[in-house]
Amino acid sequence: MEMRAALRTLDPADSDILALEARAQLIPAVFETLVRFDERGEPQPCLATSWSHDAARKRWVFTARPNVLLHNGTQWSPKGGAIELPDDRPLAAILRELAQPAGAIVVRADDGSLLGTGPFRIAHWEAEKSARLVAHDGYWAGRPFLDSIEIRMGRSLRDQEMDLESGKTDIAEVLVTDGRRLRQKGFAISITPFMETLALVFENPRVPDATREALALSIDRATINNVLLQKQGEPSAALLPRWLSGYSFLFPAPRNVARAKQLSASAAPLAFAYDRQDAILRPVGERIAVNASEAGIVLKSSTGPADVRLLCLPITSRDSWTSLADVAAMLKLGLPRASSEFEAESALLNGYRIIPLVHLPRMWAISGGVRNWPRLADVWLDPDPKVKP
């Protein structure tokens, strides 16, 4: 498989926030957490089979799964067969943190290598270029179907597509706008839930509130999604998609050009930046500039410092709190203290410093023999695929 991300390491303790997506894809295949979230976002046992607390609810005890082997074949046996965590937070928060890749169980071997309990082990690692994962024969849940996975990192979408078409890879990332074309070529397309949010982020705090609101009101999200993104996304004014938060509809996304014109009267031109090489961001950015122009806001394209920037914010977790925290961290904002995710997100979006536009899924083009994608531990190769490219 190939991917755009170029990872330095697969160490769960690494804080490469820009590679969160790729790390979330690969780390669970090598390292496991005590608990994990299922597709509905519910915590499920993983390396911990059960958990309980003391009478004061200030200490939690996670019972270790028995007969779990590390990648070097040794037994993973926590002291006393359980892991104690002094933590007085609500259980949901504790489980959410434990389910993150950063909470994976990692054992450092005598030679310094990292040992996990996942279905695959790292057989080769060349930072930011390539890796090879091989099946962990002693995996507690049963050996995976694949013997090994070759991973090439730092590949552009164009190179990935060429490799896909030439058979050099079985799995490649593709743009959501290329799905129809690749389907016509015979590739299977795997679409994830909405895992990215296109958003405008004001980097210049001196831009007036009225101008920010005017820009938000000027954007035609529906047309961006329907035409530019070929209806693959979900127009939204929320940071988290509905499937994750459940409340995104509470953030309305009306378009009101007349009101935007009123608010933007005598507004100064704004330096507008986005990645012009990105096939998604470029047309969306141009359309935003046209929408803004209609409302009397001049967005001047900038390749350097900008007043406002169009970004693609990844959804890094199936947990809304974690995703919000990661977004806030990516934008170098503090996650507001709030009693609920909705309050926290409302606080982040207050003042239009962040203007979410569209939620987008990730799209993988998969060669005909790959089955059970996307969880690597479940993937197997069909030797006689019915559909061939």
Add this chain to the structure above:
Amino acid sequence: MTFRTKLLLLTSLTVAGAVALVTGAVAVSTRRAFERLDVARREALLEQFRRELDARGEELSRRVEQIASSAAIEQITSGAAEYDRAQAEAQEQSLDFLDVLQPDLTIISSAHWPARFGYKNDWNIATGTKSFLARITLPEGNAVALISVRSSPGGKALVAGGRSLNAELLKSLGIAPGMRALLWRAPDDLIDAQGAVQHADKLEPLIAQVKASRHESTATVQWTKQRSSSEAFLGLPLFERGQLMGVLLAGTSLREEMDLENAILWIGIMVGGSGIAIGILLGWWTTRRVTHPVEQLAAGARSVAAGDWSARVEVVSHDEIGELAQAFNQMTQHLVEQRDRAIQAERVAAWRELARRLAHELKNPLFPLQITIENLQRARERSAEEFDEVFREGTTTLLAELSNLKTIVGRFSDFAKMPAPQFERVDVNELVRGALKLYDARLHADDRAPTSLRLELADGELPIAADSDQLRRALSNLVLNAMDAMPDGGTLHVVTAKMDDGVRISVADTGLGLTPEECERLFTPYYTTKHHGTGLGLAIVQSVVSDHHGKISVVSEPGRGSTFIIELPLKQGEQI
């Protein structure tokens, strides 16, 4: 400034002026010829631009027609194609701009600005026309383009395609060397065949003039400090349905014209310089021929002024200058003749005066001699006793009168025998003191009215080269004259003073004074205003002063006394 210099200057200025006039006339004529040629070339360029625009419009219409009738337009209008499908069509037909529009001019697909889909086209489109100019708004700015619009079969869509009025268009004009075409595109973009124009601000006034007048205008722009960088421009406004789309600027380099003007100027300078040099030589030769006789005349006039009345000039021509020389010679000849006649007349007059004086002086003692002799004769006849007494008295009288005669004759003899001065170092102050000392007793004599002496001598010594005896005698004569002029008393005022190159001695009295006529004749020998005297005193003074190479003058006014002023040089001999 001499006449020769003036003449040379006049000649040089005349030559230089003539050359400057000719050079200026040639330069102006050349410039006008260049200007006429430039205007013709620029107008030809403008005409060429119009033809190129028409040709491109036809070609553009053909290409847009092909797109309008293609299957791609059907796909775009039916929604089967992606929103930026127009890009591929524009690229295939080499169009810079392409909008596929609904009949209400809503953009379905845009090649040059895909993000504009769904918005209204703002090119001021008028279907049915062949091609037109339009101002295109782009994300990165504005452009002016030649646009053609065609309707798709069935009329479901309009296809508006265009090509930019850009540097490539200007390059295709095939402009003659020394010329170039620039295009100002509204609102503020100026290009030439190479792209953006440097220092475009220099053309802003011309563009503003064209925009304001909405007609052709011309201007000259000097790009650098060198005049040869100048370029003449003709601005042609490009209108489309009353809206100014751009200004075509046809420029002609003035380098060749400037170079030619410079060459003419340098030739003029060289010719002028040569002309001036030749003029100076010819002028020098001519003026020498003219001024040489004049200079001779001037020298002759100076000689005459110095007393040489025998001066003559050479008569070398028969023109006005020759006549002037002849007149000069005649004048000097007449002057000499008049002088000779005057001298003769003066001599005669002097001899007459001498005779009169001699007669007068001699007659006075002769009369007593005659009376005395007659008394002696009568006494001899009357008695012997009386005769002895008369004889004694008579002989005494005769001796006295004879002595008087002898004195008179001696004075005349002294004047005639005035010797040449023997120069020695003489202190004028000392000499004046010595001379006045001799008259001190007489000034204070009882039988004389009170006469005071006021002596003002210069500080220190006043040494000069002089004959002390002659100078003392001259001073004595002046002092005596002054005393004689003050019979009723007065003040004798003697002053010595040092001058730059000599000394001055003035002897003044407060006597009766002299009339101007008396002053004129005062130094004439044998002339006197007194009832006694020979009239030789002042003549002797003048003779002494003259022998000392000095001069004497008198300032006098009747009733106010007279002042005699002697000026003597410090040295005698070669230094004089």
